[in-house]
Amino acid sequence: MAVAGCGGSPKSGTATTSPAGSTTETTTTTSQTGRPSSSAADLRKLIPTPLGTQRTDGPDDIQDNGIHLHFLVNGSPGDVMSAYQTALQGMSWAVNVESSGGGGGGGGATYTGTNGNNYGVFDGGGYRGTTDLDVCVWPSKPSNTKCGRRG
Incomplete structure (x- = not known):
């Protein structure tokens, strides 16, 4: 037995x-x-899609096992970025405002944040009713946190 x-x-x-x-x-x-997952699918789950998104590009693989997404969003940059900060916080991101500004119909903001061991850079800006938002997320903070805008 x-x-x-x-x-x-x-x-x-x-x-x-x-x-x-x-x-x-x-x-x-x-x-x-136990170690943090670094698959692109797992990282993608940490990224909220902004309200008013008309197009999403990515995710694309970037340095240090990270991913990059680009969102083209209907809405003024100030409103879009403020709402996005709230959405990130709602998904347990601790958000730091690196820069924020606007005037004359344009503007934008750059945020960095952590969610557990994950690190993110959220860079958005635009003019009047359209905002481009570039998002990069890594399984841990990389040595190079550049998250450039697409052309």
Whole structure:
């Protein structure tokens, strides 16, 4: 008769009883290492799509296992970026405003943020009713955080 144990502990074992009634136990120890996922699909789940998006480009792979997306959004840059900051915070991003400004119908903002070990750069700007938003997210902060605009 064989009895196998399996569960949430890092230690599992198997006990075997022989017909004579003696028991032999073999124990196997396993180690589980938790590490952040760096797949593009997992990173994409951390990026909200702005309201009013008319086009999304990407995700494209970038340096240090990151991804880049570009959103073309209907709406003034100030309104779009303010709403995007709120959306990021709603998805558990700790957001830092690196720059923000506007005037004469144009404007924009650049945010950086962390979500667990993940690091993001969110750079948006435009004029009047259209905003371009470039988003780059990495599994951890890269040495080069440049998230350039597309041409």
